[in-house]
Structures are given as C-alpha cells and as structure tokens.
Amino acid sequence: MNMDTAPWSPRVVRLGLIILLVFALIEGRLWSLQAIDGGRYLEMSEQNRLRDYKVPAPRGVIYDRAGHPIVTNRPAFTVSVLPMEVPDPQQLASGLAPILGVEREDLLARLEAGRARPFEPVALRRDVPKSVVMVVEERRLDLPGVIVQAEPVREYLLGNLGTHALGYLGEIAEEELQTRPEYRGGDLIGKSGVERTYDTQLRGENGRLRVEVDAAGRPVRVLSRKSPRPGHSLVLNLNATLQEVAERGLRGRTGAVVVMDPRSGEVLALASAPTFDPGLFSGGISPVNWRRLTADRRLPLMNRSVESTYEPGSVFKIVTGLAALGEGVARRDSRFECTGSLQLGRWIFRDLVVHGTVNFIKGTAVSCNVMFWQLGRALGEDRLERYARALGLGRTTGIDLPGEAAGLVPSSAWKQQVWKEPWYPGDTLNMSIGQGFVLTTPVQIARMTGAVATGGKLVRPRLARRVLAADGTEVMVFSRETEDAPLTLTPSALRAMREGMRAVVEGGTGAAAAVPGMAIAGKTGSAENPRGIPHAWFAGYAPVEGPALVVVVFVEHGRRGGEVAAPIARALFEAARPLLMPQPLGLVRP
Amino acid sequence: MRARWLREVDWVLIGATVLLAAFGVVALISARHGFADAGSFLRARALHLSLGALALVALAARDYRQLAGAWQVVYAGTLLLLASVLVFGDTRMGAQRWIALGAFGGFQPSEVAKLALVITLARHLEGVKSLPRLRSLFPFALHIAIPAALIVRQPDLGTALVLLAVLAAVLYVAGARARDLAGVAAVAAVAAPFLWRLLHDYQRRRLTAFLDPGADPLGAGYALIQSKIAVGSGQIFGKGLFSGTQSVLRFIPEQHTDFVFTVIGEELGLAGATLLLGLYLVWLWRALRIAEGARDRFGAMVAAGIAATVAFHVVVNVGMTVGLMPVTGIPLPLVSHGGTAILTTLAGTGMLLSIHLRRRPGG
Numbered sequence: 001m002n003m004d005t006a007p008w009s010p011r012v013v014r015l016g017l018i019i020l021l022v023f024a025l026i027e028g029r030l031w032s033l034q035a036i037d038g039g040r041y042l043e044m045s046e047q048n049r050l051r052d053y054k055v056p057a058p059r060g061v062i063y064d065r066a067g068h069p070i071v072t073n074r075p076a077f078t079v080s081v082l083p084m085e086v087p088d089p090q091q092l093a094s095g096l097a098p099i100l101g102v103e104r105e106d107l108l109a110r111l112e113a114g115r116a117r118p119f120e121p122v123a124l125r126r127d128v129p130k131s132v133v134m135v136v137e138e139r140r141l142d143l144p145g146v147i148v149q150a151e152p153v154r155e156y157l158l159g160n161l162g163t164h165a166l167g168y169l170g171e172i173a174e175e176e177l178q179t180r181p182e183y184r185g186g187d188l189i190g191k192s193g194v195e196r197t198y199d200t201q202l203r204g205e206n207g208r209l210r211v212e213v214d215a216a217g218r219p220v221r222v223l224s225r226k227s228p229r230p231g232h233s234l235v236l237n238l239n240a241t242l243q244e245v246a247e248r249g250l251r252g253r254t255g256a257v258v259v260m261d262p263r264s265g266e267v268l269a270l271a272s273a274p275t276f277d278p279g280l281f282s283g284g285i286s287p288v289n290w291r292r293l294t295a296d297r298r299l300p301l302m303n304r305s306v307e308s309t310y311e312p313g314s315v316f317k318i319v320t321g322l323a324a325l326g327e328g329v330a331r332r333d334s335r336f337e338c339t340g341s342l343q344l345g346r347w348i349f350r351d352l353v354v355h356g357t358v359n360f361i362k363g364t365a366v367s368c369n370v371m372f373w374q375l376g377r378a379l380g381e382d383r384l385e386r387y388a389r390a391l392g393l394g395r396t397t398g399i400d401l402p403g404e405a406a407g408l409v410p411s412s413a414w415k416q417q418v419w420k421e422p423w424y425p426g427d428t429l430n431m432s433i434g435q436g437f438v439l440t441t442p443v444q445i446a447r448m449t450g451a452v453a454t455g456g457k458l459v460r461p462r463l464a465r466r467v468l469a470a471d472g473t474e475v476m477v478f479s480r481e482t483e484d485a486p487l488t489l490t491p492s493a494l495r496a497m498r499e500g501m502r503a504v505v506e507g508g509t510g511a512a513a514a515v516p517g518m519a520i521a522g523k524t525g526s527a528e529n530p531r532g533i534p535h536a537w538f539a540g541y542a543p544v545e546g547p548a549l550v551v552v553v554f555v556e557h558g559r560r561g562g563e564v565a566a567p568i569a570r571a572l573f574e575a576a577r578p579l580l581m582p583q584p585l586g587l588v589r590p
Numbered sequence: 591m592r593a594r595w596l597r598e599v600d601w602v603l604i605g606a607t608v609l610l611a612a613f614g615v616v617a618l619i620s621a622r623h624g625f626a627d628a629g630s631f632l633r634a635r636a637l638h639l640s641l642g643a644l645a646l647v648a649l650a651a652r653d654y655r656q657l658a659g660a661w662q663v664v665y666a667g668t669l670l671l672l673a674s675v676l677v678f679g680d681t682r683m684g685a686q687r688w689i690a691l692g693a694f695g696g697f698q699p700s701e702v703a704k705l706a707l708v709i710t711l712a713r714h715l716e717g718v719k720s721l722p723r724l725r726s727l728f729p730f731a732l733h734i735a736i737p738a739a740l741i742v743r744q745p746d747l748g749t750a751l752v753l754l755a756v757l758a759a760v761l762y763v764a765g766a767r768a769r770d771l772a773g774v775a776a777v778a779a780v781a782a783p784f785l786w787r788l789l790h791d792y793q794r795r796r797l798t799a800f801l802d803p804g805a806d807p808l809g810a811g812y813a814l815i816q817s818k819i820a821v822g823s824g825q826i827f828g829k830g831l832f833s834g835t836q837s838v839l840r841f842i843p844e845q846h847t848d849f850v851f852t853v854i855g856e857e858l859g860l861a862g863a864t865l866l867l868g869l870y871l872v873w874l875w876r877a878l879r880i881a882e883g884a885r886d887r888f889g890a891m892v893a894a895g896i897a898a899t900v901a902f903h904v905v906v907n908v909g910m911t912v913g914l915m916p917v918t919g920i921p922l923p924l925v926s927h928g929g930t931a932i933l934t935t936l937a938g939t940g941m942l943l944s945i946h947l948r949r950r951p952g953g
Contacts, residue, residue, distance in 0.1 A: 006950070008890050009882050011763045015894065016878045019901045023867055026905065029912045030867075033822045034860040041822025 051082070051211050053121065054184075056151045057204030060231035062166060062194070064240045065268070065465060071166055071195075073152035076283065077133045080121035083114040085145030095143060099135050100125045106287065113174075114185070123171070123186050127153045127283025153282040162243050164272040164303040165236075165401070165463055167193020168281040191281075192303065194234060194463050197400045201467045201475065204231030230470040237266035237465045245575040246271040249568030254298055255536075255555035256305035256442040258461070259572060262450030262541060262550045264480045265459035267399070269572070270443075272304040306397075306404045309439035310554065313527025314367045314509075314561070315537045316388075316434025318452060321364060321500060323387035324375040325493035332496040333359050338370040342377075344425055349373060364500030365508030367524065369433050376432020381423055384431055385411045388438070391448040392458045392483070399443050399461040400478075407444055410437035435528055446552040449539045452497060453521070453547035458483040502544055510538060512566035515573045518580065519544035522551075522569065524561035533557040538565035542573055542580060549576050599650070600946045603876040607646075607924070607939050610869050611639055614925035614932075617853045620832050621846040621927075631846065631927065638929040642936030649940030653948060657941075658888050661713035665733075668706045671699040672740040700741050700749045701930035704899055705938050707737055707753060711760055712891030721766040724773065730761060731774075747789070748918030752902050759898035760891055763881070817911050821855030821863075828859030846927040848919050851911040866925075870904050880946045889945040896938040 033041070062071035079100060086092050089111045097104040102125055114122030124146075128136075133148055140146070154169055172180070172189040183189060189203070190196035207228035212221050239259075246257035250273035259269035274296075280289050293301055302308060324330040338355035341348050351369040355362075363371035376384060388394060394409030410431065412423030430436030443461055451458050460481040467476035501521035504510040509524045522540020529535055536558030541547045551569045558564035573580075618635055622628040657664075714733055721727060734757040738750040758771055823829070845853060855863050874897050881893035900923045907922040909915035921931045 006882065006884070006890065008763050008765070008887070008894075011765070012878050012882045012890070012894060015759055015763060015898070016875065019874055019878075019897075019905075020871070022901075022905050023871060026908050026912065026914065027864060027867060029909075029914055030821070030855070030860055030863050033818065033912055034825050034855065034863070038822050038825035038860075041819050042825060044819050045823040 053147070053149060053209040053211060055207035055209050055226075055228050056149075057206050057228035058152055058230045059154070059169075059188075059204065060202040060233040060470075062202075063233065063235045064238045064243075065236060065266075066240070067235065068240065070156070070158050070162065070236075070238075070240070072155050072157060074155040076127040076151060076153040077130070078123050078126045078149050078151040079128050079132070079136055080123045080147050080149055081111065081114070082121055082145045082147065083111060086111065087144060092143065092145070095139075096124065096146065099132060099139075100128065101132075103287070120185060121147060121149065123151075123284070125284065126151060154278070155282070156278050158240065158243075159279075160275050160277055161240070161247060162238060162271070163193075163275045163278050164305065165193055165238060165243075165267075165270040166278065167191060167195035167197075167402075168278045169195055170281060171284065192301070192402060194236065194400065196402045198234050198464060198467065201232045202234060205229040232467045232469050232475050234464060235466040235468065236463050237261075237268060238270070238463065239268040239579075241575055242269040242572060243271065245269075245571050246568075247273070247275065249553070249571055250555070253555050253558065253564075254304070255553070255558065255565075256303075257554070257568065257572070258305050258442050258446040258550075258552045259576075260446045260450060260459075260461055260550045260552075262453045262459065262547050265447075265450075265461045265482075266465070267461050267463045268549070268576075270305050270401075270463065272302070274298050274300045276300040303401065303403070304554070304556070305442045306399055306401050307441075309405045309407045309441055310535050310556070311527035311529045312434040312438055312440045312445060313525035313535065313537055314369075314434055315445055315523050315525035315527075315539050316438055316440075317364065317367065317372050317432075317525075318448065318497065318501070318523055318539070319388045319391055319393070319434075320372050320375055320379070320384060320432045321360070321497050322391070322452070322489060322493055323379050323383050325360070325496050326387070326489055327379060327383055329378045330360050330375055332361060332492075332499065335359055336363055336368070336371040336374055338363070338368050340370065342370050342373045342429070344377070344429065347426060349426070349429055360496060361500045361503050364497075364523075365503035365506075367504070367509045372432050373429045376428050377425070379428075379432070381410075381412060381428045381431060384428065385409055391451055393438070393440055393444055393448065397441075397443050397447045397458075397461050398481075398483075400463050404443070405441050407441055408437060408439040434525060442552050442554045445537070445539050445554075446550050449522075449541055449552065450547075450550045452489075452494065452501070453541040453550060455494060456489045498544065501540070505540065509562040510540065510566050510569075512562055513538055513540055513569040513573065515542075515570055515577070518542055518573060518577065520573055522566075524566060526559065526561045531557075533559050536561040536564040538562075538569045540569055540573075542576075548580055549573070595947070598947055600876055600880065600943055603873065603880075603939065603942060603946070606869050606873040606876065607936070610866075610873065610924040611932075613854070613866055613869065614850075614922075614927075615639075616831070617850050617925055618846055618927055620857055621850060621853045634929065635927065635932075638932040639936075641929075642933045645933060645937040646940035646943070649937055650943035650947065652944060654889060654892065654941055654944040655886075655948075657709055658713045658716070661710045664706050665710040668699075668703050668710070669737060669740065672703055672737055675699050676740065676743055698928070698930040700744065700746055701928070701934050703737055703741070704749070704752060704756070705896070705934045705941075707734060708756065708760070708895030708899060708938075709892055709941075711757065712888050712895055715760065715764045715891050716886070716888045718764070721761065721764060721770075724767075724770045727761060727766055727770060727774070730757065733757075746919070748906070748920035751918065752899065752906075752920060755902045756895055756898045759902075760895045763894040764887075764891060814913055814917065817849055817852045818913050820852040821912055824856040824859040824863075826860045828855075828857045828862055831857050848907065848917075848921060848926060849911060850922055850926050851908050854925075855911070867904070867908070870900070870923075874901055877942050880942050880949070883949045884945050885948055885950045889948070893942055893945050896942060899938070900935065 058073050061069050064070050093104045093107040097107055107124055110122055110124055136148055167190050169188045170191045172183050172187050177183060190199040205228060207226045209225050210223040212223055242259050246269045250257060250271055253273055255273050257269060257271040260267050276293055336358050338358055340354035341350045355366055355368045358368055358371060388409045394407055396404040396406050415421055415423050427436055431438060447458055447461060462478050464478050466474055469475050498521055501523055505514050505520045505522050510522045513520060513522055520540055520542040521544050522538055525537030527535040536555040538553045538561050541550045551572045553565040553568045555564050615635060618631060622631045711733055734753050738753045741750045762771060854866055877893055877897035881890045884890035884893055903920055903923050906915050906918060906920055910917050921928050923935045924932060
C-alpha cells in the first residue's frame with residue numbers, strides 16, 4: 001500500500017481515530033447502562049412499571065346572563081381499562097359486563113378500539129354508581145387492567161331547559177382526532193351547542209398522574225403529578241325566564257323560538273322543540289337511548305332555530321314591502337285593489353279573502369296576498385333577491401352555534417342551474433309572499449326583524465357574553481358585531497314598514513301577540529310547504545320606539561301564524577315586560 | 591475484465607453492508623412483532639432494500655467522475671426539492687418532511703439531500719488545493735448553510751445538524767486548519783442561546799429533557815427514560831430475540847424508526863449492541879480506507895463525506911437512545927425503518943465501491 005502519496009491521507013486517518021474515540025465513548029455508556037446498572041433497569045422493567053393516569057380538568061361552568069350557573073360538574077367515577085394490561089379481553093368483557101350493566105360486545109368493541117394506544121386508559125363506563133365502584137374494587141385481582149378514576153360529569157341544573165343552545169358532550173370521534181391533535185382518544189368534546197363552539201375554552205387542560213405500580217397493577221406510589229388546568233367558564237346572554245317561557249310555549253309542538261336584543265345581537269332565548277334530556281349524555285349515552293333519540297322522526301337532536309330551513313311564507317312580505325317602498329314602487333298611502341285574485345297572462349292567482357281597496361299599511365296588517373303580488377310583479381325577481389340578501393337571507397348569520405344553515409334566496413340563474421328551467425313571472429309572485437323556493441332559518445328571520453327594528457344594521461346573534469378564567473379574570477368579552485348591509489333603507493321606507501308591522505299586531509293578523517300597554521310590531525306567516533300543513537310564523541319586536549327585543553316564533557305545521565305562533569310570542573313579550581317597560585334600555589346585566 | 595472486477599471489488603464493505611441490513615430486518619421484525627401491520631412493514635422493507643441494491647450496483651458500475659460533471663444542476667435540483675417539500679410536503683408527526691409518492695408512500699428529500707450535498711461539496715472543493723484561512727471556508731459554509739436552512743424550516747433540526755457535522759469533517763479532510771474549525775464551533779456554541787429562541791417548542795422540550803429527563807417525565811423526557819430502561823434491562827446477553835418485555839417496549843414510541851436501537855439493546859444485550867457497533871466500525875474503516883486511496887481529490891472528499899454522514903448518524907442515534915444526546919429524530923443507517931434513508935445509504939455505498947474500483951494504482 002502506498003498511502004502517503006495522497007495529501008489528504010493523514011487527515012483521513014485522524015478522522016477515523018476521532019470516530020473510533022466517539023464509538024468507544026458510546027460503548028462505554030452501553031457498558032455502564034447494561035453491564036453495570038442492567039440489573040436495576042431489568043428490575044424496573046419487570047417489576048415496577050410506570051403508568052400515567054389522566055387527571056381530567058374540570059370543564060368550565062356555564063352561566064346565564066344573570067350569573068346563575070346552568071351547567072356545572074358533579075363528581076363521578078369512571079371505570080376504565082388499560083388495554084396493555086389485559087391478558088384476555090374476552091374473559092375480561094364477560095366478567096365486567098354484568099358488573100357494569102353494559103353489553104359484552106360493547107365492552108369488547110371499546111377494548112379493541114383502545115388497542116391503538118395500549119398505555120392509555122379506555123373509559124368503559126362513566127358515571128357509575130358507588131355500589132358498582134365497590135364491586136370493581138373488591139374484585140380487582142380478577143379484573144387485571146381495570147382501574148377506577150374520578151372523572152366529573154356534566155350536570156344540567158335547569159333540566160331540559162336550553163338544551164339545544166347549550167349542547168351535549170360525547171367522546172371525540174376517531175376521525176376528529178386526526179384533525180385536532182390537542183385532543184386525545186377518549187376525551188370528551190362538545191358535540192353541539194355552545195359546548196361545541198366554545199369547547200377549546202371550556203375544556204381546560206388535563207393533568208397527568210405518573211404512578212408506579214406493582215406486577216399486579218396495584219399503585220405503589222405516585223412518582224409525579226401535573227395538575228390539570230380547569231376550563232374557563234362561559235357566561236351566556238340567555239335569560240332563564242324567557243328561555244323557560246319559550247320552551248313552555250313550544251311544549252308538545254315542533255318548532256323554534258329565537259329572542260334577541262336587536263341592538264347588540266345578544267340572544268336572550270333560543271329554543272327548539274322537541275327537546276331531549278342532555279343528562280342522558282352525561283356519563284356517555286347508552287346505546288338504547290342513542291337509538292331512541294336518533295330514530296325519533298321528529299329529530300329531537302336537531303336545533304331547528306339554526307340548523308334547519310323553512311319556507312318563510314308571509315314573514316317574507318317584510319322583504320317585499322321594504323323593496324317596494326325603497327324602490328318607489330309603493331308609498332305609505334298607495335292604494336291597491338284587492339279583488340281576491342290576480343291575473344297574470346293566462347293564469348289567475350287566487351287568494352282566499354277579498355280585501356277591497358287597501359293602502360300599504362292596511363294591506364300589510366291583513367297580509368293581503370294580492371297587494372304583495374302586485375308589488376312583487378312591479379319589482380321583479382332581481383330586486384326581490386337583492387333586498388332579501390341585503391336583509392341577511394341566503395347566508396349564515398354567524399351565530400356562535402355549530403351547523404348553521406344558509407337558507408336559500410332564489411334567482412333566475414339559480415333556477416336555470418338547479419331546475420334547468422327558466423324563471424317564470426309566477427315564480428316572482430310566489431317569491432313575493434315567501435313561497436316557492438325561499439328557505440330561511442328562524443335565526444335569520446330574527447336578525448332581519450332586528451335590522452328593520454333598529455334601522456337596517458344586521459347584527460351577529462351571540463349566545464356567549466364573556467369567557468372567564470377559573471380565577472374570575474376575563475378571558476374574552478364578546479361585543480356587538482354588525483354586518484353592513486349593501487343597501488341602506490331610506491327612513492321613510494323603514495317608517496312605513498314599521499307602521500305596517502305595528503298595524504299587524506294592532507288588530508291585524510298578529511293581534512294575538514298584543515300585550516296591553518306595550519307597543520309591539522310584527523308580521524305573521526302561514527307558510528305552505530310540500531310536507532303538509534302550513535308552518536306558523538311570527539316575527540316581531542318591541543317596544544316600537546326604541547326596540548329592545550326581537551321575538552321569532554316558528555311552529556312546524558302549526559297551520560296559522562296568527563293563531564299558533566303569535567300567542568307564544570305574546571307570552572314572551574309579557575314575560576319580558578320587566579325588561580322592557582320600566583326603562584326600555586334597562587336590561588339586567590350581571 | 592469481469593474477473594478483475596470480481597477480484598478488485600471491496601468484499602469487506604459489501605459484507606458489512608449486508609450484515610447491517612440483515613440486522614435491520616431482524617430488528618424490524620421484533621419491533622413490529624405482535625402488531626397487525628408487521629407484514630406490510632416487512633414488504634416495504636424488502637422493497638426499500640431491493641431498490642437500494644439496484645442503486646448500489648448501478649452506482650458501483652459507473653465511473654463516479656460522471657457524477658462530478660453536473661454538480662451545479664444537482665445542487666440546484668436539491669435546493670428545489672427541499673423548497674418544494676415546504677410547499678407541497680405532507681405533514682407527518684408535526685413536520686413537513688415528506689413528498690407523497692402514491693403507492694410508494696412518500697419520500698424524504700432531506701435524506702437524498704445528505705448524499706447529493708456530499709457530492710456537490712466534494713466537487714466544489716476539488717479545485718481548492720488548500721484552505722489556509724478562516725475566510726477560505728466561507729464559500730463552503732454557504733454551500734451547506736442554504737440547504738440546511740431549508741431543512742430547518744421543515745422543521746428537521748437533526749438533519750440540518752448532520753449536514754453541518756459532515757461539512758466540518760469534509761473541510762477537515764480537505765485541509766482546513768483545525769483551529770479554524772474549532773473557532774467556528776466555539777462561535778456556534780456562543781450563538782446557541784440566540785438560536786434557542788428560534789426553535790420550536792417541542793424542540794426545546796426535547797433538548798431540556800435530554801439535560802434533565804426528570805424535569806418533564808410526563809412529556810419529552812418520557813421516551814428517554816423508557817428507552818434507557820429498555821436498553822439497560824437487556825444486560826449482557828439480552829432477553830432473547832422477540833422477548834423484550836411488552837410493558838416497556840410498548841411504551842417506546844416509534845420503535846421501528848428512531849428508537850430501533852432499543853430493540854437491539856434490550857433483546858440482544860451488550861453483546862448484540864457491540865456487534866452492531868462493530869459492524870458499523872468495519873463499514874466506516876473500509877469507507878475511510880477508500881477515501882485514503884482514492885484516485886483524485888473529488889473521490890476522496892466524496893468517500894470521506896459519506897463515511898462522516900454514516901458515522902454521525904450512528905453516534906447521534908445511539909447516543910440519543912442511551913441518553914448521551916438529545917432526541918433529534920435521525921435514523922440508524924440501514925437499520926431504522928425509512929425507505930429514503932435506506933436507499934440513499936445503499937446508493938452511497940455504491941459510490942464508495944465505484945471510488946474503490948477506480949482507486950490510485952497501489953492505493
């Protein structure tokens with residue numbers, strides 16, 4: 001070998017020596033780890049095992065606007081299992097099923113799902129009674145891998161009240177885990193309502209307990225502890241009294257109620273019927289109850305105030321009326337002939353009633369279809385669409401609830417695309433009275449009514465008021481957010497529309513909403529729909545001078561808005577009297 | 591000609607490579623033992639090794655000088671590839687290091703970059719006969735700093751550090767003064783506290799966990815404690831293949847990739863671990879010998895660079911497992927699971943063989 005001919009040779013040799021030296025260092029370390037301390041490490045690996053237990057963070061409390069707690073936590077026990085400690089899942093499932101009162105197959109499925117993370121406890125049943133905890137503790141040696149952990153569960157102080165607004169909890173779904181790395185398998189997460197919207201704030205941060213256990217899995221000592229950080233609490237805008245009145249009004253019916261302060265967007269009540277008991281979800285819902293809730297054809301889990309869309313019917317006449325007034329098609333004193341029908345080419349559109357000669361105010365008060373057909377025909381579908389959108393229809397309101405539907409404002413382009421048909425003049429007539437293709441959510445109608453009441457600003461409806469840390473410091477405060485409507489309503493148009501809506505309640509179709517001594521404006525609707533009996537609507541606000549409350553009542557297949565929805569609204573205005581009457585601006589603030 | 595090829599090729603290097611790969615397969619089988627996906631891991635490994643063997647033969651048969659020709663293109667391509675990961679890359683385990691490749695899963699450009707940059711750096715250095723001043727190191731530092739910065743952005747701190755270590759080794763072999771290199775290292779040490787602020791939270795946690803595993807035993811220190819227990823409990827001869835205790839082993843995350851050494855340490859003990867380190871030493875000895883006897887400066891630099899890359903990987907990976915180094919997530923060459931890494935290590939071995947076949951007469 002002729003190595004010293006290359007100038008780099010000595011340096012390569014020295015590099016080799018450095019590498020050799022470092023390898024020797026590692027070998028020395030291995031020697032100390034394996035040969036010298038190996039016995040100790042072997043003992044640690046075989047006899048003493050480390051386990052991490054989750055110490056669940058208490059979830060934040062939810063308060064109403066008066067500061068009274070409505071959702072809290074109550075201490076409870078969870079029976080869990082460490083999958084890696086289970087020698088025979090079949091046998092364990094057979095042994096545990098009768099104790100826990102859970103289906104054996106259900107337990108096996110949970111054990112199987114937990115195998116992906118063998119060192120994380122898998123909750124088998126939450127909120128188990130004390131007697132069951134005793135039995136499990138007694139039989140601990142026959143149930144390898146089974147542990148009992150303290151884990152608080154949700155308690156609903158108002159029972160079923162406000163269920164859809166508050167929401168319920170459930171174990172995070174496997175596919176959700178993929179996108180939300182801060183959550184772990186088995187974590188509870190808000191599935192609906194504000195529990196979902198504000199889950200990040202409410203959940204806090206779990207702590208962990210590192211425990212050394214012996215070969216039988218019994219804790220020997222606690223090695224370290226990381227305390228949980230409790231969740232933030234949430235103060236809502238909900239007024240418990242109004243919420244109760246709203247739900248009482250809907251009892252036995254299918255429908256929704258939204259009560260909102262039009263100035264700020266604060267949602268004082270939000271109800272959907274039929275409702276369900278959120279307590280069923282507290283300890284993880286049982287398969288039987290889950291099947292019952294999901295199989296119910298009236299869909300109790302659905303929040304009808306935001307998640308579902310309906311034909312607005314005559315409530316949409318607020319849009320048609322404002323468009324007509326704003327575009328100069330009609331004025332307050334314009335006269336219309338109502339013969340009970342309207343001829344359009346070869347077709348005759350018929351109404352049930354003949355109103356004779358009416359002005360705009362009277363026509364609105366009696367909800368004269370013929371007048372609004374005439375207005376719609378004069379306006380055309382494009383202008384109707386523009387006003388509907390300007391009033392916030394056809395898009396979500398941005399309320400702090402999950403799953404909000406956008407509704408639908410039709411246009412000729414839309415019809416061509418979806419129905420492959422041109423827009424007919426008859427479609428315009430249908431649209432002008434809120435029939436045909438228009439679809440809205442109750443919360444959209446509330447926002448629209450609020451805009452008319454306050455002068456054209458669309459506010460963002462909000463359930464949440466403040467988020468507070470466990471020590472009481474304010475973490476988030478929600479204030480009024482508005483959306484600038486792309487067209488501004490002239491004062492005279494607004495004045496005439498409001499006067500018309502005032503007349504609706506003062507002896508018009510909405511007379512059943514009237515409260516003595518209170519100036520209320522509104523509009524009723526009886527919306528024909530392809531699924532059966534018409535839907536009943538009432539949308540209104542009070543007081544007329546200085547509006548502080550918008551009330552929207554929707555009753556699915558309620559038939560007549562004036563007869564079914566308006567009385568529920570009256571009860572709400574009545575209940576809100578203390579808020580509205582003494583000093584119109586004096587809403588109670590916590 | 592055929593006979594000469596058979597006689598001249600470095601059989602010792604090939605033997606060490608084959609044995610290391612076999613070690614890797616055994617460790618993989620043990621690490622995924624009892625998991626439902628063990629079969630798919632083995633199939634993937636077979637594919638990686640076959641592709642790697644093809645690359646090895648192809649590169650050994652070609653004259654390595656042909657690679658020197660287009661170094662600017664290779665360099666630009668490497669930068670482009672690294673930049674594209676940042677744009678199109680898949681995010682796995684919080685870092686964007688992968689480019690999806692359909693049925694092949696994906697590949698890690700930063701692994702390819704290690705080999706490509708050794709070649710471009712060697713070519714860059716070829717014309718430079720001496721490095722008399724600190725200042726003369728600057729162009730080469732820049733040569734590596736640009737791709738290293740891109741890799742840090744992924745973020746993949748470990749690979750970026752590999753590049754810097756290889757740069758230092760190659761510059762040393764190329765003739766840089768030891769005190770210049772030491773000076774740069776000293777400056778880096780002083781700058782470290784400032785760089786600290788640029789690190790991601792998880793990177794900081796890993797580094798502090800290394801300094802004091804007890805400080806955060808629930809988080810980053812956890813893998814470290816568990817891997818030390820696993821390795822230590824193997825004692826002299828290990829617990830036997832496939833009989834590492836479940837309880838401890840299952841505690842270790844990513845056992846078939848970055849922490850694969852724990853399987854060897856636990857199941858084969860000090861004896862198996864020493865055998866593995868010995869195989870690496872044989873491999874490195876041959877690689878450095880090839881560097882020494884290379885026909886030209888380019889070949890010598892490439893060979894030294896490849897040797898330094900493998901050496902640094904082994905030292906940092908094993909060092910991390912036994913608690914000598916922070917957890918950085920770089921693979922154990924030929925043993926950790928990872929297609930791109932295995933492929934590039936075998937390709938590098940092919941280049942070593944090529945340099946050896948075309949060595950100096952008598953070298």
